[in-house]
Amino acid sequence: MRVVIKDNEKQVAEYAYEIVRMALVDRQYKVLGLPTGSTPLLLYSELIAGLNRTEIDFSDISTFNLDEYLGLSADHPRSYRYFMETRLFEKINIKPSNIHFLNGLTDNVEAECAEYEDQIAALGGIKLQILGIGRDGHIGFNEPGSSLESRTHYVTLTKETIADNARFFDREKDVPRWALTMGVGTVMDAEQILLLATGENKAAAVAAMIEGPITQMCSASALQSHPDVTVVIDWAAASKLQHLEYWKQAADDYDEMYDFLTAARRHAGLEDSY
Numbered sequence: 001m002r003v004v005i006k007d008n009e010k011q012v013a014e015y016a017y018e019i020v021r022m023a024l025v026d027r028q029y030k031v032l033g034l035p036t037g038s039t040p041l042l043l044y045s046e047l048i049a050g051l052n053r054t055e056i057d058f059s060d061i062s063t064f065n066l067d068e069y070l071g072l073s074a075d076h077p078r079s080y081r082y083f084m085e086t087r088l089f090e091k092i093n094i095k096p097s098n099i100h101f102l103n104g105l106t107d108n109v110e111a112e113c114a115e116y117e118d119q120i121a122a123l124g125g126i127k128l129q130i131l132g133i134g135r136d137g138h139i140g141f142n143e144p145g146s147s148l149e150s151r152t153h154y155v156t157l158t159k160e161t162i163a164d165n166a167r168f169f170d171r172e173k174d175v176p177r178w179a180l181t182m183g184v185g186t187v188m189d190a191e192q193i194l195l196l197a198t199g200e201n202k203a204a205a206v207a208a209m210i211e212g213p214i215t216q217m218c219s220a221s222a223l224q225s226h227p228d229v230t231v232v233i234d235w236a237a238a239s240k241l242q243h244l245e246y247w248k249q250a251a252d253d254y255d256e257m258y259d260f261l262t263a264a265r266r267h268a269g270l271e272d273s274y
């Protein structure tokens, strides 16, 4: 797990943009997993700006969103599908047929979830999965207690998540009680993972994810065992990390480590592969 700490939300989004750009341009990744929520909004603005600068292109990119409320139609203004359409998809050159979403009005929850897994597999799996994190440590809607092996499934939302998401609704009682979400196992299958968190109200969840034990009581902690995860956070979200200095130094050291290794390999007469 690579932890990168930035001064503010804007810098978090700019750094995250670079990771996405490299994934699309250098690694030629074609399948993205996307989150909703407040956290990725600045990154989505960066992606739109990157497209306008012709640095990136979405014409052959496919997307799978993490989750959707049960009971809301795709065009309901509070649905995650509507959120993605208005915040990102309408503003980039993605083909509508390449956008994949769980159907919140499905008449068969189990079949809908199984089909989503099949659609992901049919496109060769998610290459870059972008994530936020809930105050209770959830990724997607995998609330505390969700199996770390879970596949796409329906979930009963916690009171905490309902309260957090009430800001998007007129009244708290309008927030759906259930949702469909990719499982933790589904997320863990992605080749590369990028998780963003900003603000002090995420500090406890961030500390549990990075330094706590791997436990289903904090589904984000599963990411500790993924081989390619970058966590980009601001100082407020980092404020409860016990080894804050170490994480900061380790992130700063990353480029220096490659320079050091290149020099050492050259000194040893080995081919410079870095």
Ligand code: PGA
Pocket (backbone or CB within 6 Å): 036, 037, 038, 039, 040, 132, 133, 134, 135, 138, 139, 140
């Ligand atoms: P937020 O949600 O970005 O709106 O804080 C994150 C999440 O619940 O995963």
